[in-house]
Amino acid sequence: MKPFPRAEISRSALQHNMERLREIAPQSHVMAVVKANGYGHGLLNVANCLEMADGFGLARLEEALMLRMGGVKAKLLLLEGVFRLDDLHKLVEHDIETVVHHRSQLDMLEQVSLSAPVTVWMKIDSGMHRLGFCPEEFREMYARLVVCPNVAKPVHLMTHFACADEPNNPMTQAQLEVFTGLTRGLPGHRTLANSAGTLYWKDTQADWVRAGIALYGISPVMGDLGSDHGLQPAMDLVSRLISVREHKAGEPVGYGSYWQARQDTRLGIVAIGYGDGYPRNAPEGTPVWINGRLVPIVGRVSMDMLSVDLGWNARDQVGDDAVLWGRDLPVEVVAEHIGTIAYELVTKLTPRVAVCLD
DSSP, X not given: OOOSSEEEEOHHHHHHHHHHHHHHSTTSEEEEEOHHHHHTTOHHXXXXXXXXXXXXEESSHHHHHHHHHTTOOSOEEESSOOOSHHHHHHHHHHTOEEEEOSHHHHHHHHHOOOSSOBOEEEEBOSSOOSSSBOHHHHHHHHXXXXXXXXXXXXXXXXXXXXXXXXXXXTHHHHHHHHHHHHHTTOOSOEEEEOHHXXXXXXXXXXXXXXXXXXXXXXXXXXXXXXXXXXXXXXXXXXXEEEEEEEEOTTOBOSGGGOOBOSSOEEEEEESOOTTTTOOTTOOTTOEEEETTEEEEEESOOOSSOEEEXXXXXXXXXXXXXXXXXXXXXXXXXHHHHHTSOHHHHHHOOOTTSEEEEO
C-alpha cells in the first residue's frame, strides 16, 4: 500500500520542464534552483533527476553540502552567500560558488587565508532593495573583489527582479537598465532572470537563467498556469478518504461548527491537515480532486484531516485517493482559492508527507 499523505514527484515532468526552459531561453545556461528542499519536491530527488542542468542554485550552505554528500558534482551556487570565515574554507573544499552581496562578506574574503580562490557572483541591488550592493558603491566593491587574491577571476555579476511576475510593470525594464549601465564592458558571466524573467522578459535571460518555480511546472504569475508555457506539474499531493458518512441538512462539521450543510449530503474525511502543511485557512469551497471530479472543502481544516462535501449521490469509498493538487488540479488554482501563492503551498509540506519519486 502506498503511504498517505504523499507527494508524488514526476521525474519525467521535471526533465520535460528543464528541456522546455532551454527552449524558452536557448542562448542561456539553466541553473536549477533547488532551495527549500527542492521547492518541497526533495532536494536530492530533483538534483538526481536533473543531471542535465548546468548547475544548481541553493540558499544555504547546508543544502549545498547535502548535494555534495549525495554525489552531485555539478556547479553549485549559494544565492545568499556565507556569513562565517570557516564557511569560506568549506566552499573551497567542496567546490561551491558563492554570491557576495554585502560588505561583511567582502571583508571576510579579504581577511581569510584560503588554499584556493572562490568563484564569486557579485550581486547588484538594481532596485529590489533587499540584497546587493547599491549602484553608488558598486565600483568600489567591484574593485576590491577584483584585487582580492581569494576571489577567482573574472568576478561574475547578478541581480534580482522585484516585479518580474507582473508582466506589465515597468520596474523590470528599469532594473535591467541599471544593471546594464553598471556592468557594461566588464568581464564575467551575468545572471538576472528568475522564473518570471525567463518566461516573460526575454531581454533579461543573459548568460544564465535561474529557474525556480517554473522548473516544477508552476507559473510565477498570478492568474497564470505553468501549462500556459508548456510546463508540466511535477508534484501530485495525494491522500485518501478515511471516512465517508451520511450528513443531514443543517448539521455542522469540524471545529467551531461554523459550516452547516444546506441539504442532505455525504461527507468525506481526507487524511491531511495543517500538521502536514496543508493550510488551516483554506476556505469553504477550496477544491479537492476525487474520482475524476472537484469537490469542495467544508468546515475547518484541522491538524490531521479535512472534510469535503461529496454530494448526496456520491459513490466514493473509504480508501479512495484524494488529490489536493497536481496534474488534475493545478496548485496555482488551489493557491488562488486560499489567498496565497503556489510557492508557499509546495514548500510548506512537513516531514509527515512522504515524498515519492516516480
